[in-house]
Amino acid sequence: MSDIAYNAGLVAAASGAMSRLRGLDIITNNLANSNTPGFKRDVPGFDAALVRAQQGGSQVTTARLQRVNQDRSPGEAKKTGNPLDVAIMGRGFFQVQDPATGQSFYTRQGNLARNPDGTLVTATGKPIIGDGGPITLPAGSRVEIHSDGSVLANGQPVGQLRLYDIPDNVALKRVGEGLLVAPAGVQPEPVADPRLMQGWLEQANVETLREMARMVTYEREFESYQKLIKAYGQLAGKAAEIGAF
Numbered sequence: 001m002s003d004i005a006y007n008a009g010l011v012a013a014a015s016g017a018m019s020r021l022r023g024l025d026i027i028t029n030n031l032a033n034s035n036t037p038g039f040k041r042d043v044p045g046f047d048a049a050l051v052r053a054q055q056g057g058s059q060v061t062t063a064r065l066q067r068v069n070q071d072r073s074p075g076e077a078k079k080t081g082n083p084l085d086v087a088i089m090g091r092g093f094f095q096v097q098d099p100a101t102g103q104s105f106y107t108r109q110g111n112l113a114r115n116p117d118g119t120l121v122t123a124t125g126k127p128i129i130g131d132g133g134p135i136t137l138p139a140g141s142r143v144e145i146h147s148d149g150s151v152l153a154n155g156q157p158v159g160q161l162r163l164y165d166i167p168d169n170v171a172l173k174r175v176g177e178g179l180l181v182a183p184a185g186v187q188p189e190p191v192a193d194p195r196l197m198q199g200w201l202e203q204a205n206v207e208t209l210r211e212m213a214r215m216v217t218y219e220r221e222f223e224s225y226q227k228l229i230k231a232y233g234q235l236a237g238k239a240a241e242i243g244a245f
Helices: 003-032 208-244
Strands: 042-052 059-070 077-079 086-088 093-097 104-107 143-145 150-153 156-160 163-165 196-198 200-202
Touching: 003 042, 003 208, 143 196
Parallel strands: 086 200
Antiparallel strands: 042 059, 077 200, 086 196, 093 104, 093 163, 143 150, 150 156
């Protein structure tokens, strides 16, 4: 085997192994969040790329992980009966604010809570932002959240939940705690006709069996690429032995 062919084959095998390893990381994260309310699974996107081998200027087609797409299809809505559980039906995200920095985040997680000050917050304690800022619920009050996002405590209006839409072709960055950040220059638009369901939770849109089957496929492909890399290493060793005579 020529040096050119050897380098081309090794580049293709190494590229394939790395792409499948990254794909396994993505699937593992999907499975880890299969019980996280409102979680949207990530889908690895592989592209064939024409690259040059290290020697001789030869070219070889390799599979590389070029992008990670977020599947924003809705998860199943599950009834909980908790008045602070809110499922988003259709498009939109809740807006969340970090009280320390003022930075805005977006989330579909509807398992809300009331902090000691009465502020409506996410499960991890960050305020949900309504039309007039954070929403405060009086202690011990009976909370109603209507389908249009209006929030009542003991029958009296205390705030309005607002949903924001972000185009599907805009990549959102995960920052932990179920929060997402829109890229710089992207201004999420308010949803004109929000639809919410109190006492329900949107589940993750992760199909566990499907993800596990994909994991097995990637593991087998990764092992195949590893065997190819090992074979090229053995060929290089034999070539070196022959060259030594």
